Amino acid sequence: MHSRNIPCLLVCGGQLVVFKPWIGCLLFALTGCAQQDHTQQTIRPVNVVRITSQETNNDRPYPGEVRPRYETVLSFRVAGKVVFRSVEIGDKVKKGQILVRLDPSDYRLAKQNVEAQLIAAKAEREYSRDDLERYRALYAENTVSQPELDRRETLYIGSEQKVAALEAQLGQVGNQLTYTDLEADRDGVVTGLEVETGQVLAAGQPIVKIAQLDEKEIPIDIPEHRIADIGLRQEVSVSLWAGGDRRFKARVREIAAAADPLSRTYRAKVTLLEGQEDARFGMTATVWIPANTPAHLGVPLSAVFTPQNRPGQACVWLIDEYSATVKAIPIQIIATLPEQRLAVSGLTVGQLVVSTGGNRLREGQSVRIPQSVRPSMDGDGAASGEASL
Numbered sequence: 131m132h133s134r135n136i137p138c139l140l141v142c143g144g145q146l147v148v149f150k151p152w153i154g155c156l157l158f159a160l161t162g163c164a165q166q167d168h169t170q171q172t173i174r175p176v177n178v179v180r181i182t183s184q185e186t187n188n189d190r191p192y193p194g195e196v197r198p199r200y201e202t203v204l205s206f207r208v209a210g211k212v213v214f215r216s217v218e219i220g221d222k223v224k225k226g227q228i229l230v231r232l233d234p235s236d237y238r239l240a241k242q243n244v245e246a247q248l249i250a251a252k253a254e255r256e257y258s259r260d261d262l263e264r265y266r267a268l269y270a271e272n273t274v275s276q277p278e279l280d281r282r283e284t285l286y287i288g289s290e291q292k293v294a295a296l297e298a299q300l301g302q303v304g305n306q307l308t309y310t311d312l313e314a315d316r317d318g319v320v321t322g323l324e325v326e327t328g329q330v331l332a333a334g335q336p337i338v339k340i341a342q343l344d345e346k347e348i349p350i351d352i353p354e355h356r357i358a359d360i361g362l363r364q365e366v367s368v369s370l371w372a373g374g375d376r377r378f379k380a381r382v383r384e385i386a387a388a389a390d391p392l393s394r395t396y397r398a399k400v401t402l403l404e405g406q407e408d409a410r411f412g413m414t415a416t417v418w419i420p421a422n423t424p425a426h427l428g429v430p431l432s433a434v435f436t437p438q439n440r441p442g443q444a445c446v447w448l449i450d451e452y453s454a455t456v457k458a459i460p461i462q463i464i465a466t467l468p469e470q471r472l473a474v475s476g477l478t479v480g481q482l483v484v485s486t487g488g489n490r491l492r493e494g495q496s497v498r499i500p501q502s503v504r505p506s507m508d509g510d511g512a513a514s515g516e517a518s519l
Contacts, residue, residue, distance in 0.1 A: 175498040176456075176487035178449060181427050183479050189367070189418040190359065194348040196370075196413045198341035199383075199401065201321065206232060207309040209333045212325055217338070219323050223314040229338050230325055232310040241303045248296040255289035262286045318342045321411065341411060346402045347383060348415045351395035359421045360385065366400060371414040378405035380417065426464055426473035433485045434461070434472060446477070447484035447491055455494050456484060
């Protein structure tokens with residue numbers, strides 16, 4: 131009974147401490163639990179990635195709109211009143227098809243007038259020719275003088291030139307009559323229409339706009355600092371907003387020689403090589419131009435974190451493969467890569483970093499490396515991580 135109350139002695143900091151036996155048991159139990167919890171919390175399982183060097187092939191996007199390469203604005207070469215229109219916007223037309231017609235009455239009357247004048251001129255020319263032949267015979271008999279013969283020759287030449295002038299005028303009036311029909315100059319689709327039946331038009335007034343369907347292009351604007359990434363006849367790819375992730379082959383056809391004075395960008399035109407049926411005029415498109423940058427080291431986005439004591443500084447957990455501990459290494463982010471990766475500097479090829487599971491790690495903490503990586507640690511150090519970039 132009394133032995134249970136024997137006090138226990140403990141030397142702490144050079145002093146002798148006396149405490150009850152039950153307190154010593156409690157302290158020993160708590161110390162053991164704390165050591166056990168610390169051991170369990172120290173080793174954490176993580177996923178790792180082996181750092182490798184690679185070319186960063188970025189496709190830079192440039193927005194644009196699908197447009198026809200050849201688009202013609204048609205207009206009448208004569209004035210008149212519209213009496214017929216056969217097309218609407220969006221209609222496909224064939225070469226030679228009549229699109230709009232003017233009232234031809236005035237031009238038909240003008241043609242008849244010139245035709246009548248031409249008939250009279252030809253009759254006058256025939257009379258002048260016969261008269262000249264008679265005077266030549268009389269002159270040979272010394273019946274008429276030389277001035278009288280010259281006068282008849284002059285009259286004949288004048289009548290002959292009058293016929294030639296009226297024939298030319300008749301051809302001109304005939305052309306004006308044919309100009310009352312506006313015909314399509316090529317196969318295509320109507321993209322603009324600025325006329326209604328009954329409207330009076332002036333010569334040269336824009337009427338119909340026709341776009342050629344067999345060649346489509348996408349104009350884009352290139353910033354000054356990116357103009358070196360693009361060249362004439364360069365192969366690029368094009369995606370449509372309505373077509374999802376599908377890409378079509380294209381080629382750079384034209385690059386402006388000077389920058390736009392307002393936007394300070396260079397206008398480039400990209401011709402589609404495929405997907406003509408899918409790309410309709412006016413569709414939103416994106417031109418993807420390859421931009422080969424120097425080789426960088428890539429890491430997963432999940433491997434990058436920012437320490438609390440260094441806000442704004444990106445870091446990764448570097449693994450010491452011999453001691454299986456981690457160390458925070460500062461890095462610099464250079465560019466964004468596909469598949470949620472980052473191009474960084476500050477690491478070297480062959481290093482092993484934590485890809486996932488590092489959100490609760492601390493400096494110098496031991497980690498459990500995946501089994502697939504451990505053989506490389508026991509051998510000659512060859513890279514065999516479960517993922518690499």
